[in-house]
Amino acid sequence: MAQRKVEGLVESQASVTVISPSTTRALDTLAAQGLIRIIRREYRQGDLEGTFLVISATDDEEINQAVFAEAGEKGLLVNVVDQPELCNFIVPSVVRRGDLVISISTSGKCPVLAKRVRKQIEKQYGPEYQEYLLLLSQAREKIKASYKTEQERGKALERVMDSGILELIRVGKKDLAEETIERCI
Ligand SMILES: C[C@@]1(CC(=O)O)c2cc3[nH]c(cc4nc(cc5[nH]c(cc(n2)[C@H]1CCC(=O)O)[C@@](C)(CC(=O)O)[C@@H]5CCC(=O)O)C(CC(=O)O)=C4CCC(=O)O)c(CCC(=O)O)c3CC(=O)O
Numbered sequence: 739m740a741q742r743k744v745e746g747l748v749e750s751q752a753s754v755t756v757i758s759p760s761t762t763r764a765l766d767t768l769a770a771q772g773l774i775r776i777i778r779r780e781y782r783q784g785d786l787e788g789t790f791l792v793i794s795a796t797d798d799e800e801i802n803q804a805v806f807a808e809a810g811e812k813g814l815l816v817n818v819v820d821q822p823e824l825c826n827f828i829v830p831s832v833v834r835r836g837d838l839v840i841s842i843s844t845s846g847k848c849p850v851l852a853k854r855v856r857k858q859i860e861k862q863y864g865p866e867y868q869e870y871l872l873l874l875s876q877a878r879e880k881i882k883a884s885y886k887t888e889q890e891r892g893k894a895l896e897r898v899m900d901s902g903i904l905e906l907i908r909v910g911k912k913d914l915a916e917e918t919i920e921r922c923i
């Protein structure tokens with residue numbers, strides 16, 4: 739459980755510290771890559787000093803309670819996995835395509851539905867969306883510099899988005915997509 743939450747945080751560029759006497763191989767690899775810090779011992783009162791967000795994923799009810807209490811005292815965001823009553827925020831299911839981030843939450847009512855919806859959205863918004871968004875953001879900068887009114891800018895961006903570049907990216911024709919954008923602007 740901890741590993742899954744850490745992976746989500748690392749993907750969001752969070753600075754992550756794991757406190758646990760034992761860790762999974764995947765977490766050890768992240769630490770070796772310098773992406774997280776591991777403190778190899780049990781949680782102690784005071785460990786939450788200086789943190790912004792806390793996830794407690796131990797299999798020890800008492801520890802989870804203690805972490806929740808310390809986080810509450812310090813006014814931190816806290817999530818005790820699988821105990822919604824010990825959470826002041828809920829972790830959503832997430833689809834990431836570069837800077838395109840789609841979060842799905844059932845507000846704790848049925849996480850497995852969130853997972854199902856994620857899988858459907860993943861099919862609809864494939865990996866090509868990462869490149870697509872990158873090109874759109876570059877096009878948008880050019881459009882901002884080329885047109886004076888908001889209306890003109892909006893129309894130019896619509897032209898780019900209606901030009902079929904998503905399909906071109908999908909079939910690997912990035913050069914053609916870039917040329918098409920130039921013509922639209
Ligand atoms: C409230 C919340 C707390 C929180 O913020 O963590 C919570 C709570 C609970 N989950 C439970 C079980 C399962 N959770 C999953 C999966 C996910 N759970 C996630 C989030 C959340 N889970 C938050 C609500 C989010 C929302 O509502 O949208 C996801 C989206 C994100 C993530 O965890 O990273 C991730 C899917 C990621 C993905 O794949 O896209 C699976 C399926 C699986 O693992 O394959 C099962 C087993 C099936 C089942 O039991 O339903 C139980 C019962 C435990 C028990 O029976 O003891 C509780 C406790 C309760 O409901 O009381």
Ligand SMILES: NC(=O)C1=CN([C@@H]2O[C@H](COP(=O)(O)OP(=O)(O)OC[C@H]3O[C@@H](n4cnc5c(N)ncnc54)[C@H](O)[C@@H]3O)[C@@H](O)[C@H]2O)C=CC1
Pocket residue numbers: 739740757758759760761779780781795796797798801819820
């Ligand atoms: N894995 C799953 O699919 C599910 C897990 N859960 C619940 O989620 C929680 C975690 O589950 P898992 O990740 O499977 O357990 P796990 O046993 O794999 O991981 C628990 C981790 O907590 C660490 N830990 C224990 N005491 C600690 C302490 N005092 N200080 C710091 N670290 C400590 C352990 O070293 C271990 O690495 C449990 O409460 C479990 O009941 C509930 C439903 C499903």
